[in-house]
Amino acid sequence: MDELLKNQIFATHAIAAAGSVALGTALTYPLDTIKILVQVGSGSGKQLTTAQALARVRSLSGNSGLYNGLGWLTLGRVLGLGARFGVYEILTALYKDGREDNYIYVSEALMAGIAAGAVESFVSSPFELIKLRAQVTSASRFPKSTHVVEKSVVSPLIERLLHGYSPDTRALNHSVGLLSTLTTKTSNLIGALKEYPWMMTGSGRAPSVCDVRRLSDIISLEGWGALWRGLRSGVVRDCIFGGIFFSSWQFLHGVMLDWKAVGMDPIPRSDEEIGPLPPLAVSLAAGFSGSIAAAASHCFDTARGRSQCIVLPKYISMERRLLKWNLPGKRFERLTGIHPSDRNLLFRGLSLRMARSGISSFLIVGSYFWAIDHLV
Known part of the structure; x- marks a missing residue:
């Protein structure tokens, strides 16, 4: 008792x-x-x-x-x-x-x-x-490019690392275009460069905290x-x-x-x-x-x-x-x-x-x- x-x-x-x-x-x-x-x-x-x-x-x-x-x-x-x-x-x-x-x-x-x-x-x-x-x-303020983007433009690695995030396609293509003048035997150089995590935003910078605010996103991208x-x-x-x-x-x-x-x-x-x-x-x-x-x-x-x-x-x-x-x-x-x-x-x-x-x-x-x- x-x-x-x-x-x-x-x-x-x-x-x-x-x-x-x-x-x-x-x-x-x-x-x-x-x-x-x-x-x-x-x-x-x-x-x-x-x-x-x-x-x-x-x-x-x-x-x-x-x-x-x-x-x-x-x-x-x-x-x-x-x-x-x-x-x-x-x-x-x-x-x-x-x-x-x-x-x-x-x-x-x-x-x-x-x-x-x-x-x-x-x-x-x-x-x-x-x-x-x-x-x-x-x-x-959320950029419009992160809201309405076709899922096909998001590379598989980016989608796996950061669910729901879509990169700035224009900036990404511009950055890739600066590097695509290199001679290489790889036929799909642009696609290969887009797979790199530091190219996700197209500017070499990591995504904003607005895109990495959920627990699953933080663990997936940052560990x-x-x-x-x-x-x-x-x-x-x-x-x-x-x-x-x-x-x-x-x-x-x-x-x-x-x-x-x-x-x-x-x-x-x-x-x-x-x-x-x-x-x-x-x-x-x-x-x-x-x-x-x-x-x-x-x-x-x-x-x-x-x-x-x-x-x-x-x-x-x-x-x-x-x-x-x-x-x-x-x-x-x-x-x-x-x-x-x-x-x-x-x-x-x-x-x-x-x-x-x-x-x-x-x-x-x-x-x-x-x-x-x-x-x-």
Whole structure:
């Protein structure tokens, strides 16, 4: 009977946590969409503003375009936050083992948060990639040549690598024509050249992210490794975010406990004697901690988003490995996954991410406490 009761309590907490994450993600998702578009749409010569990104999405996809990819992010957030808080609770339980006051120091919360962020980044990376490409598609104009094209003009290899994509036939024929002056014994030189993956667009460039946004297309053209593209910058981002989030939250939690203990008679000897804090105060502390953590890790979030917005066929990736292609940039940039051309764009969308992270953290923690109070 006790075992059944424990399982029911665990299931109730799991349902409440998943529901709170889904609620917080859904309500703040438009901010995330605009933030992504500002990050990947800005260049060294142009700066995409929040108003321009919003107007573009609404004109091309309507208001529903702000929610493209919501399902993928919700699933990734449920799994990612579950991994983050799960790892954090396991590590902090080891820290508290043997202590009478059941207290966690800020430095310990920082280290546990860093480890938890690394695990979260690895779990949520594939979902963020698909989500980002769906968001970019909502603000992209589809070329007419990719919609209505006879299937006979698509080479078998292109059709097998990228289902539903049709190359720009005019540009492709022009590129092939430049090479067809070579003398060869092959009678069908043009057809043979069209079979090469890097000739798919007719310009030597990979297809747009709008053509490679589905999971099957990504795996077919870019390989399984593409699901973890930008993992270096993602791990650094989530490690910084997790460490600062949990350490600042623990610091604020300790301050609020000390404030509550003022004037109590007798003076409490441990946190358990002080009693629980109001859910609203805990939720506000989580929201503030989320905003601070988002500001500290935003540069790496921009670098990750811009790297995930690049289509890199697996044949090119294999070629780079064989040629031992070195990553560009300084040593710090290579270690953290920042491209040198993105140096002046790393702070784009900072206010949007701070607002989204702060509101989302507040809603997740607040709705979780509300659900537990009503379900347990």
